[in-house]
Amino acid sequence: MMICPICHHVLMRELNSYTCIHKHSFDIAKSGYVNLWPGNHKGSGDDKEMVKARTLFLNTGHYQLFQQTLIDLTTNLKPSVLADVGCGEGYYTNVLENCLDACDVYGFDVSKSALQHASRQNSRIHYVIASLSDLPLSDESVDVITDVFAPVDAQSFHRVLKQDGFLIKVGPGRQHLLEMKQVLYDKVYENDDAVAEYDGFAHAKRIVKTQQIELTSNLEIRSLFQMTPYYWKSPKQSAGKLKAMDDLPLTTQFCFDIYKRK
Numbered sequence: 368m369m370i371c372p373i374c375h376h377v378l379m380r381e382l383n384s385y386t387c388i389h390k391h392s393f394d395i396a397k398s399g400y401v402n403l404w405p406g407n408h409k410g411s412g413d414d415k416e417m418v419k420a421r422t423l424f425l426n427t428g429h430y431q432l433f434q435q436t437l438i439d440l441t442t443n444l445k446p447s448v449l450a451d452v453g454c455g456e457g458y459y460t461n462v463l464e465n466c467l468d469a470c471d472v473y474g475f476d477v478s479k480s481a482l483q484h485a486s487r488q489n490s491r492i493h494y495v496i497a498s499l500s501d502l503p504l505s506d507e508s509v510d511v512i513t514d515v516f517a518p519v520d521a522q523s524f525h526r527v528l529k530q531d532g533f534l535i536k537v538g539p540g541r542q543h544l545l546e547m548k549q550v551l552y553d554k555v556y557e558n559d560d561a562v563a564e565y566d567g568f569a570h571a572k573r574i575v576k577t578q579q580i581e582l583t584s585n586l587e588i589r590s591l592f593q594m595t596p597y598y599w600k601s602p603k604q605s606a607g608k609l610k611a612m613d614d615l616p617l618t619t620q621f622c623f624d625i626y627k628r629k
């Protein structure tokens with residue numbers, strides 16, 4: 368299933384490493400993930416602080432409805448191999464693995480900090496540092512790819528999916544975090560939620576889930592803010608205003624798009 372990122376031959380699991388026929392060897396870290404991304408990619412993906420913020424926010428349970436929706440859509444497809452790409456700290460990966468029967472679950476991310484956290488939570492999942500554009504998996508070996516708020520690489524996903532495989536892409540709905548944007552910007556635009564088209568995939572269905580929530584502490588507000596792209600591109604003054612708030616009623620809205628591999 369997993370292939371060597373250097374020579375692309377199958378990797379065999381040894382006690383504390385994965386090794387290919389050409390003796391390229393990759394150690395499994397103490398926490399349980401393996402780095403299959405050759406080269407120096409220091410500082411790639413989300414850093415420790417971002418991982419901490421996202422863990423804190425996700426643990427509040429505000430996104431539980433979305434987690435459950437993803438579980439329902441995924442279990443329905445009965446995968447025996449699932450790859451969660453851009454899996455972060457495994458908030459979705461972990462519950463998916465718990466809810467799927469006899470399924471080999473992989474989580475890929477470029478962030479070492481995220482995978483250190485993820486792999487401590489569930490040792491049955493194969494957590495791998497790798498780019499979703501160059502997944503170290505054999506061709507046509509995966510039933511379902513889940514991609515939650517991470518980039519899409521249609522060519523890479525097409526290669527690793529079985530011929531009857533599916534991609535479940537999750538992204539923000541039109542109104543997602545509207546009230547947060549109203550604090551940050553004078554003129555607020557809704558998110559673009561047009562269904563993306565990907566070469567090699569046919570869009571099968573979309574489900575939109577909306578939930579009104581209320582953030583009732585400054586820490587929750589700051590943590591969610593740090594998870595968003597607005598954290599990096601908001602004017603300092605309005606970011607300061609948001610960071611000082613203790614209460615924020617908020618619309619959360621996710622689009623779940625299911626694509627069938629062609």
Ligand SMILES: C[S@@+](CC[C@H](N)C(=O)[O-])C[C@H]1O[C@@H](n2cnc3c(N)ncnc32)[C@H](O)[C@@H]1O
Pocket residue numbers: 411412413421452453454455456457458459475476477478481497498499500514515516517518
């Ligand atoms: C917004 S976070 C979403 C994390 C997780 N899916 C969740 O929703 O909690 C996006 C994640 O994608 C990862 N990422 C970004 N570019 C990537 C790439 N090319 N390959 C793999 N992971 C990537 C980041 O490190 C980050 O963990």
Ligand SMILES: [Zn+2]
Pocket residue numbers: 371372373374375376387388389390391
């Ligand atoms: Zn090799």
